[in-house]
Amino acid sequence: xxxxxxxxxxxxxxxxxxxxxxxxxxxxxxxxxxxxxxxxxxxxxxxxxxxxxxxxxxxxxxxxxxxxxxxxxxxxxxxxxxxxx
Numbered sequence: 001x002x003x004x005x006x007x008x009x010x011x012x013x014x015x016x017x018x019x020x021x022x023x024x025x026x027x028x029x030x031x032x033x034x035x036x037x038x039x040x041x042x043x044x045x046x047x048x049x050x051x052x053x054x055x056x057x058x059x060x061x062x063x064x065x066x067x068x069x070x071x072x073x074x075x076x077x078x079x080x081x082x083x084x085x
Contacts, residue, residue, distance in 0.1 A: 012064070013029070013063070017047065025079065053079075
């Protein structure tokens with residue numbers, strides 16, 4: 001009997017940079033990667049569109065994103081919680 005292990009969903013932590021759309025926020029996630037040749041740590045910023053059901057997120061808030069089903073053409077994340085206002 002084999003048991004299938006369910007993967008834990010990947011959470012991202014970032015800050016809200018725009019909330020001008022209805023029920024949608026843009027979250028900038030910063031991560032550090034090593035340069036492929038020199039090895040120095042480089043900061044990379046990726047912007048995600050995330051679903052904000054109650055329109056409660058403001059610019060500058062720290063939030064946690066969790067994956068969800070596709071909600072629009074390029075929105076497949078949702079705001080799980082607001083960490084810091």
